[in-house]
Amino acid sequence: MRDEKGNGLFDPYETEQQEWKKQQVKERSKQLLTIISPILILLIWEICSRTGILDIRFFPPPSAIVSTFFELATNGLLWTHVSVSLYRIAAGFLLGVIPGVVIGLLMGLYAPIRHFISPIVMALMPIPTLALLPIIIIFFGIGDFSKIVTIAGSVFFPVVINTVAGVLSIEKVHLDVAKNYGASPKDFFFKIAFPGALPVMLEGIQMGQAIALLTIVAAEMMGATSGIGYLIWTSYKAFMLKEMFVGLILISFFGFLFSLLLRGLQKKIVPWR
The missing domain is CATH 1.10.3720.10 (MetI-like)
Incomplete structure (x- = not known):
């Protein structure tokens, strides 16, 4: 089948598959960002507590909290x-x-x-x-x-x-x-x-x-x-x-x-x- 401009053949099923794959990639990206954000916060917290930027008495590192x-x-x-x-x-x-x-x-x-x-x-x-x-x-x-x-x-x-x-x-x-x-x-x-x-x-x-x-x-x-x-x-x-x-x-x-x-x-x- 030719496209709307008559430039060549295209397969509607293949186009639909491509769109579906793009949507799946977007969904995975959203899920990845959802997981990364809390991990990043915990990592920054851990580093700041271990290096003394945060007072360990008031902000114990996440690793110590997990142990508790x-x-x-x-x-x-x-x-x-x-x-x-x-x-x-x-x-x-x-x-x-x-x-x-x-x-x-x-x-x-x-x-x-x-x-x-x-x-x-x-x-x-x-x-x-x-x-x-x-x-x-x-x-x-x-x-x-x-x-x-x-x-x-x-x-x-x-x-x-x-x-x-x-x-x-x-x-x-x-x-x-x-x-x-x-x-x-x-x-x-x-x-x-x-x-x-x-x-x-x-x-x-x-x-x-x-x-x-x-x-x-x-x-x-x-x-x-x-x-x-x-x-x-x-x-x-x-x-x-x-x-x-x-x-x-x-x-x-x-x-x-x-x-x-x-x-x-x-x-x-x-x-x-």
Whole structure:
């Protein structure tokens, strides 16, 4: 086949293969850059600590932090803190996401519900959940459930607001077609509102997981006897900075991991985004 200018023969399949290969090279380059950036930072940190540019008392080299990580992992103390924090994060995240999605869908679908709940959401949203922690502890005690409620409160608001925005962004023609075909409230909820709001809703859930990690660290610094936040705070007070950095890096790692998992889920559920 000749090209558009009539200059010669070309194979559409071969052209498509070339484009695919270029795309693969671009994807690999992006993945490589993603891996290189944290390694480069750790390498610079190591060099600066070893050469005295950074005070080793306050910024121990990453190699020493890794050694401390294995020591804590070997004696089992680290896994105790990690398992407790992950349990609190997962429970609080679900406790915030599920009501947030349901209430957000109802607010988006039904104007009376939206007008009734919106002032409450708008009034409570600016209040940091951690500021309410003393009240939460009074009601629920200093055990795990108070931490779970604190995380749920932090996650709830971005999820409910994004879900409402997602429902309201659904094109009116879809709602009109559903009405004309006699769709039931259940159909509106599960077949129109939920899939229509899903792309924006997932962005709110992504934001919620980041807030959950921020909240758990702060919540475990107050009124807790275990968890990654407790490890960070007690290590700081005892000037055990290598242990403190282990906790900080763990939080960073879990934040990156959860973000990747949610992004992967988003690609599977809403591939057009």
